[in-house]
Amino acid sequence: MSRTDTKISRGLFGPLTVLAGAAALFAMSLVGCAGKTDGTANAQASAQKPPEVQIPFKIGIMTGTVSQGEDEFRAGQMVVAKYGQDHVKMVTYPDNFMQEQETVIAQLVGLSSDPDVKVIVVGQAIPGSVAAVRKIREKRPDILIGMVEPHEDPAIVNQTADISIQPDQLARGRTIINVAKGMGVTDFIHYSFPRHMSQELLARRRDIMKQACAENGIKFHFVTAPDPMGEGGLPATQQFVMEDVPRELKQYGPKTAFFSTNCGMMDPMIRTVLNNGGYVPEQCCPSPTHGYPTALGIAIPPDKAGDFAYINAENKKVIAEHHMTGHFATWPVPEVMLSIRTVTDLLVDSAMKKADYKDEATVKSSMEAHAGVPIKLSKYDEKKGNSYLFLVSNIYY
Template identity: 45%
Template sequence: MKRIVSMLLALVMIGISSSAFAAPFKIGLITDTVTQGEEAYRTAEKVVAKYGSDVVIHRTFPDKASSEQETTISTIMSFAADPDVKVIVAAFAMEGTTAAYQKVREVRPDILLLGGAPTEDPAILGETSDLVVGPDFIGMGAEVAETAKKMGATTMVHYSFPRHMANPIYLARHDKMKERCEALGITFIDGTTPDPMAEAGVSATQQYILEDVPRKVKQYGKNTAFFSTNVGMHEALIKSIYNTGAIFPHPDTPSPFYCYPGALGIEVPADKIGNAEWMCEQISAKLAEKKMNGRMGVWMPPAMPLIIESLCEYGMRIASGNYTPDQYLQPEILNQVLKEYTNGRYSSSLYTGADIPNYYVYISETVIL
């Protein structure tokens, strides 16, 4: 926790030193809604406060991004219609982002296009973006299995549904997780849930999780670890794991603010929003009530705040420099920004080398609570 404190202090100092920044241009930032991804939304609010609402224009993806891609395209194109907008940041880069960026390229080839934590195929998104950054979802597969082993897991249940498993990144992560589990002697179980985007909606998915987790724990024992690919089921999943005493290595967006507060009934005061250290302490205290310390985890620093803040800072530095569009990819600047925002504790590497040379991924440190 001392390492976490020093890291967060560094983040605070970065924010203080940059708060007076005045830019002769604007950044268009699109994130989840507060209902779909509160952490991303609150981080966007922090970025707006840091640079100013006259510099950062914040909009949101539609709640049902996969079926409302025209709305996403329209929102992103509204950024491009403003001649002062020089940077667009999409995080998550949800369905519709690639199509929107293609249209932006047609009318504003000068705009720096940045994508964070893509849910679309990064190979396709990368062709229309200048830089895409995300957690190493594939590497996460092995990391989750290893963390589960440290927590004492003997079984791993991977919850998903066909639409997500059609995504090559999610599928590759699943395969890596299964492969590493088998190597570690952990029984790997595929759990298929209702699709939250289907007609029955998120509530049907959550109800399935609330009913199925106890069944799985009864069948395989409390040393069963769970992983899910979808935000809509995480609160129900954490709540069920907490009630059954099972294992949860971390969410697929591995932050202490990602569904933990709602699942564990933790009230977050206004002055604690975004305080990851405080949130980790509250989760640990809740786990202690049921003697469950050591059975849940998070990444530090949290994934989405790191991606959103560092991409916006990267955009500021590129747009403030004398770079032409063919020079927008500057890995050394990305590395410098990541070092500042993680206090030097990070890993960053090309995802598929020459295949997607502008897609960078990283893995943060897993903190067991």
């Protein structure tokens, strides 16, 4: 009998240790939370500040998490700060959004379930957004929906969104090559993989780049990299880029420029170019914070967080330290942040009948107001729909 007793106590010991472990972890995250409150006094304070703009309805916004790209998530937070927590419902889509399409749909439809919501902005309209928007329309035709940087077929998006906006990928096919030419590049490497090449705009941009290169006497090379959504994950992709950049430099010489369609490749690409030579005329999603702070190891003290002038200056400084000035270029503002904020403001004003989001001139002026620099804007389809493509002129580090 005593035997059984020891067995029971031994059986209980296990779960208890696990519980203790769980408790410890929980305590850890509590400490983390505590750290958050003092570490982010600014953010908290700004969140508690009265909203800059009072609106009589609510805004729904969906972005990625920071691990998908910080600009996007912070843009969402800026919208929250501007209109106040009570008037903005912000949600995020899952990290593995390609597989969890249903969650994407649920999140968006969930935003529309609040009868006060009149405007929904999808910051990076990842796959599933079109299906979700169609479902929202079935019940709430009154909601204005903006789709930023849609991944799905542009023709379908053009039929679906009230306004959609993204960098002019096709025009970038030429502008990026122009930037590269200005840098004095002889060879141009384009990294991508089958899944991205199954997106129409990316595939067409590649073809335009190829043509532009030919016109400008630059040799174009298409290189396939492992898909970060494959089961090797992002690390496999990044390892490949780190190995391949020096290889290409060796083969084509130091006047080689690199471009990639995937955000995850930016960190290693910029770092490897910084150390080995070569050029990065523009990132996939142009922004001073996209890739550069990590790749260059920029320290950003709390009081400078989100200060683009400071970040640009730091980027410039570190690149100069590596004697690579003039090898890098980007847009002065994060394009996704610009788009999200512009689209939100525009739709809010339209909902209050203060502006017309369908008017191209209004869209342009609104963008420029946010960017602080001139913007080139065009329509995806002149005849129908309300999809826009835009370009910003570059800054050089």
